[in-house]
Amino acid sequence: xxxxxxxxxxxxxxxxxxxxxxxxxxxxxxxxxxxxxxxxxxxxxxxxxxxxxxxxxxxxxxxxxxxxxxxxxxxxxxxxxxxxxxxxxxxxxxxxxxxxxxxxxxxxxxxxxxxxxxxxxxxxxxxxxxxxxxxxxxxxxxxxxxxxxxxxxxxxxxxxxxxxxxxxxxxxxxxxxxxxxxxxxxxxxxxxxx
Ligand code: UDP
Numbered sequence: 014x015x016x017x018x019x020x021x022x023x024x025x026x027x028x029x030x031x032x033x034x035x036x037x038x039x040x041x042x043x044x045x046x047x048x049x050x051x052x053x054x055x056x057x058x059x060x061x062x063x064x065x066x067x068x069x070x071x072x073x074x075x076x077x078x079x080x081x082x083x084x085x086x087x088x089x090x091x092x093x094x095x096x097x098x099x100x101x102x103x104x105x106x107x108x109x110x111x112x113x114x115x116x117x118x119x120x121x122x123x124x125x126x127x128x129x130x131x132x133x134x135x136x137x138x139x140x141x142x143x144x145x146x147x148x149x150x151x152x153x154x155x156x157x158x159x160x161x162x163x164x165x166x167x168x169x170x171x172x173x174x175x176x177x178x179x180x181x182x183x184x185x186x187x188x189x190x191x192x193x194x195x196x197x198x199x200x201x202x203x204x205x206x207x
Contacts, residue, residue: 017090020055024074028094029104032075036194037108044190046183047073048197049098052080054176064177067184098198106137115141117165120148120173121202128206143167148174163191170195173202
């Protein structure tokens with residue numbers, strides 16, 4: 014099956030390669046939103062109906078972590094892959110280099126997104142990180158952040174502010190974004206910052 018119904022959500026049943034293809038190769042005239050669904054977000058969606066609705070408004074939900082595989086198995090299905098963001102990022106970087114697409118990193122503490130970008134650019138020659146921005150913007154200047162993201166000309170936006178803030182931010186602003194794909198990625202930049 015291409016999709017599995019897990020906890021009331023339509024989760025993509027993709028291998029890692031298929032998930033990356035969806036992110037980099039889906040033709041889109043509107044920004045496509047992808048979220049990662051793991052045990053933590055499922056728990057949150059059960060206690061927070063607004064978050065559940067937000068998850069179901071994504072264009073793609075990726076099954077993240079072995080908890081999702083277990084849940085699928087219990088429901089009688091086999092998940093084709095563990096599409097977690099940490100394992101995915103190297104493949105995404107390779108695909109971006111190959112297809113000449115750029116990334117933008119938005120979120121985490123000041124300096125972290127930049128450190129992650131620098132580390133990845135060293136590891137993947139030719140990788141284009143169009144911009145970075147930290148995720149602690151107390152004056153809530155979303156318009157300014159969106160302008161900076163759009164002006165960068167990035168193809169793919171990664172937003173890391175934790176759930177449910179990052180998902181809410183993406184859904185609220187999706188119509189103003191010009192990138193082709195945007196993903197909510199949790200603590201990903203912390204992991205790759207060094
Ligand atoms: N974060 C942020 N702004 C905030 C709160 C958190 O940019 O106002 C960042 C934080 O620095 C970390 C990420 O969001 O990099 C949250 O990571 P976590 O793994 O906790 O995400 P979750 O599991 O909650 O999705």
